Structures are given as C-alpha cells and as structure tokens.
Amino acid sequence: MLDIADELDRWAGQGRDFAVATVVAVGGSAPRQPGAALAVDREGTAIGSVSGGCVEGAVYELCRQALEDGATRVERFGYSDEDAFAVGLTCGGVIDILVTPVRSGDPARPVLAAALATAAAGGAAALARVTDGPAELLGRALLVRPDGADEGGPGATGGDAYGGGRGDVYEGGRGDAYEGGFGGHPELDRTAAAEARALLDQGRTGTLTIGAEGSRCGRPLTLLVESSVPPPRMIVFGAIDFAAALVRAGKFLGYHVTVCDARPVFATAARFPEADELVVEWPHRYLAATAVDARTVLCVLTHDAKFDVPLLEAALRLPVAYVGAMGSRRTHLQRNERLREAGVTELELARLHSPIGLDLGARTPEETALSIAAEIVAVRRGGSGAPLTGAHTPIHHPGGQPPAGRIGSVA
Structure with missing residues (x-):
C-alpha cells in the first residue's frame, strides 16, 4: 500500500473513502511482490496495480464491494488451466490479496x-x-x-x-x-x-x-x-560526462544521487542539473564524513590513481551494497596492485566491480550508464546478467538487496 502513498495520502487528507487491495503473498512467477497495491475510491477512481493487468478488474470489484459492506477479506488468484476465461494470472503464478476498506469511522x-x-x-x-x-x-x-x-x-x-x-x-x-x-x-x-x-x-x-x-x-x-x-543513496565520484548520464539513470532507479569531485570547475549544477547533491571535496575525505548504509551504491568514475586508491581503500571496507570502478582492464590490474600495497585484502578486493558495468558493448555515456545501472540491479536482485532467452533461471528473483525505492521486499 505504501507504494502509492503519495496519492493515497492526498485522498485521506481530502476525507475520501476508499478501499485498498494489497498483495500479501505470491507464488510462482507472479508479476508484483508483497506490498504492491491498487486502491479505489467512492467515485470509482483507481490507482496502482496488483498484477500488471491480469486480475485488476476482479480486484477493482472487490474494492468496490469492500466500500459498500465494510468487510476486510483475503482473496487468492491463480492460473486456471481448465477454464481459459477464468480470472487468474496468465503468467502461472499465484497471489493473495488483502482488501481493506478505509472509510470514515473504520478502525x-x-x-x-x-x-x-x-x-x-x-x-x-x-x-x-x-x-x-x-x-x-x-x-x-x-x-x-x-x-x-x-x-x-x-x-x-x-x-x-x-x-x-x-x-x-x-x-x-x-x-x-x-x-x-x-x-x-x-x-x-x-x-x-x-x-x-x-x-x-x-x-x-x-x-x-x-x-x-x-x-x-x-x-x-x-x-x-x-x-x-x-531513498537509498548513489554516490558518483568523478564529475565527467559519463557521470552525468549515470546521474539520470540513478534517479530513474529511485536513488538519491550525489556527485563528488575535488575539482570545482567540473562539479557544477549546470553540468549536473538532476543530481540531488554536488560536493566539491577529495572523494576519500567525503566518503569518510558522509553517511552510508547497506543500500548505498558507490560508483567510482575518476579512473585516476590519486583519487581512486584512497577512495577504494575506504569504500571496500564499508558495509555498502555495491562498489564499482571505471577503467580499462589494464587500469583495473594496476589499481588492484596499488590497493594490495595499501593493505586491501583479497576478500575486500573481491567486492569490487571493475571494470564497472555489464558487457553490453556500450560506447556512449548513456549506454555506459545503462551498463552500470544494469549491474547494480543484478547485484541488488541476485540476477546473473545473462539473457533470459534460452535461460532456465527464474525471471523474478525473490532474494537480493532491497529495491531502490520507498518500499523494500523480502521473500
């Protein structure tokens, strides 16, 4: 339900009566995870989604019914091989839906x-x-x-x-x-x-x-x-053209994006209008002074040893979700040697995603940003990064890190 909180908060503030249907359990290849919601008000206005379209009509009617009778109920929807016209999930999954009336006077x-x-x-x-x-x-x-x-x-x-x-x-x-x-x-x-x-x-x-x-x-x-x-944090170190594209990708994924560079001529609002924060500071000093957590992703795009080594030495010892560094394979090998000389262990080095991103054949800043964003999602969700065509792995991975939005998920 909290995934559509902005609109529902407006409805509640206006005194509207509404009913909300929330996914509470899933099985198989269900399209939405627990917490996904659809809400309907007295006028029949609907927002949100619980299935990506498969059972929205039936859930809509359950919400209308809850508005009338005030009853809370749980309904299960699955796929029916026997009746092709039955309401169910064509993907073959099963979802349980909690339908709750939210009317004036409801407890x-x-x-x-x-x-x-x-x-x-x-x-x-x-x-x-x-x-x-x-x-x-x-x-x-x-x-x-x-x-x-x-x-x-x-x-x-x-x-x-x-x-x-x-x-x-x-x-x-x-x-x-x-x-x-x-x-x-x-x-x-x-x-x-x-x-x-x-x-x-x-x-x-x-x-x-x-x-x-x-x-x-x-x-x-x-x-x-x-x-x-x-929102979780994405910190991009290095105010270069690739960083500008990555900022846009990070915002699209729901991150609070900070760009940090020691050079004030590059870390400007004109170059990064979509960044939430711009910081002019040596990267390793900023990282030592700022707050990070288990959802934070760190993207090091400076590919300059005087910035990279002290920054990565600190970053690889922090409990963050992802640390990636840009550079050629030669740069990667040389950087690893410098990190070893600085005392970084092999176990810590194993956390480093370098060269950063998935192999998409990317060339432009936008393509490179897509490559990096795809790797972040794969790490967060436990994906392999391999094409789904011909694969036999699950399309929706239940595990992995929390997603980069308001609502997290766990199996």
Whole structure:
C-alpha cells in the first residue's frame, strides 16, 4: 500500500473513502511482490496495480464491494488451466490479496492515514497488518516508527511503551499505553512491533508468522509488514560526462544521487542539473564524513590513481551494497596492485566491480550508464546478467538487496 502513498495520502487528507487491495503473498512467477497495491475510491477512481493487468478488474470489484459492506477479506488468484476465461494470472503464478476498506469511522483508518502521511513525506516507518489468523484480527494495523518523534494521532505517548529505550510509539486505535495495536493478546503488539522493526531496519517488506498470543508457538498469525524508508543513496565520484548520464539513470532507479569531485570547475549544477547533491571535496575525505548504509551504491568514475586508491581503500571496507570502478582492464590490474600495497585484502578486493558495468558493448555515456545501472540491479536482485532467452533461471528473483525505492521486499 505504501507504494502509492503519495496519492493515497492526498485522498485521506481530502476525507475520501476508499478501499485498498494489497498483495500479501505470491507464488510462482507472479508479476508484483508483497506490498504492491491498487486502491479505489467512492467515485470509482483507481490507482496502482496488483498484477500488471491480469486480475485488476476482479480486484477493482472487490474494492468496490469492500466500500459498500465494510468487510476486510483475503482473496487468492491463480492460473486456471481448465477454464481459459477464468480470472487468474496468465503468467502461472499465484497471489493473495488483502482488501481493506478505509472509510470514515473504520478502525484501521487512523493508523493507515498515519502510515501514508509518513511515507508520502519520505519518512521511515513500518506498517504491520494481519493477513491471516483469527477473523476478528484480519486487517488490523500497527505502525512502528524508528523513534517517537513527530507522532500523529491522539493519545500517543511519545515514549517507549515497553521499556525498550528507543522511544517507539505504536499506533492503531486501542487507546492503550501506546496509540493502537491489534487488540489481541497483550504480548502480540510487542512481538509484532519488534519483528516489524527488524524489517524496517533493513528497509524490507515481507510477511512473517508469529503466535496469536505474541510468541512463536500457539495459534499462527500472519502479518504483512511494509517498510517505508528514504531513498537509498548513489554516490558518483568523478564529475565527467559519463557521470552525468549515470546521474539520470540513478534517479530513474529511485536513488538519491550525489556527485563528488575535488575539482570545482567540473562539479557544477549546470553540468549536473538532476543530481540531488554536488560536493566539491577529495572523494576519500567525503566518503569518510558522509553517511552510508547497506543500500548505498558507490560508483567510482575518476579512473585516476590519486583519487581512486584512497577512495577504494575506504569504500571496500564499508558495509555498502555495491562498489564499482571505471577503467580499462589494464587500469583495473594496476589499481588492484596499488590497493594490495595499501593493505586491501583479497576478500575486500573481491567486492569490487571493475571494470564497472555489464558487457553490453556500450560506447556512449548513456549506454555506459545503462551498463552500470544494469549491474547494480543484478547485484541488488541476485540476477546473473545473462539473457533470459534460452535461460532456465527464474525471471523474478525473490532474494537480493532491497529495491531502490520507498518500499523494500523480502521473500
């Protein structure tokens, strides 16, 4: 649902009633992953997608029905070999859809509205919803933030309801020591919040199963946890023409893109109008002073030893998603020797993608940027980079790093 937060937040702010259908589980070659959503308002306006077109019509009608009867439901769609005209996925996969009414007075509306507002503003939060378990809990929602700041909704304590020391506030509508929850066993909210935070810390979206009483045993209860996180970072070192094309590719993939170069004459807004940040500094000094995480990608395009070696010496020891460096094969070999002399280990060197990019036969800056972007996606998603024609590997890889947008995914 948070993948269409911008528009849904506008709907909620206007007081519109709507229903939202969210993919909660997939099997086989399903086109969309958990968290993908389609929403329909009272006027019949629809936004989003749950299947790329295969079952949109049927899901649209389920949303209209939920708006009328106020019932939360889970429906499964799959492929029917027996009936070619049956509603299903032509790709052969299976998807489970959670349909939730979000009307004035509905219990879930306050927490869903808070989650949408946070995601639309680019904030970090995890929205957990019950997708399988006791009927009375189906669709119940709980919102977990990294800290207690900027809480919306009446009754929020602003402190940690469970003594965890992080200032977390859980929103949902119970009016307990925190704002909301699932309304089941007292330990359920605490366990769900802890599990949701673990996914939020990784920027991931996925399902998890816990006991309805909050333990790992007892009656099973399944939650969909959607994580909203700020965009991941792409840092491009070297303000060259190839970097300008890579900035555009990075923005297209959803990254917050920074260009860093020690030469002020090259690192200018006129040359990089689409960059989110321009930094004039020695690359290794900037990298030491800036924040990176497990989703950050570092692209070193300077191919100059005085910049590359101290930068890569630091970069290869950081817990980032990707480190790539431009240069010919000869430059690559010479650079590796300098890095070894600087104390970089073979295990650290193995993390380096150099020469950067996939073998597409690229020549122009735009083609080269496409080559680099393709390698970043392959690393993030666990792809081989080989043509799909004639291959027998899965088209959609369930594992890999979180994607480069608002919502992450996990199998």
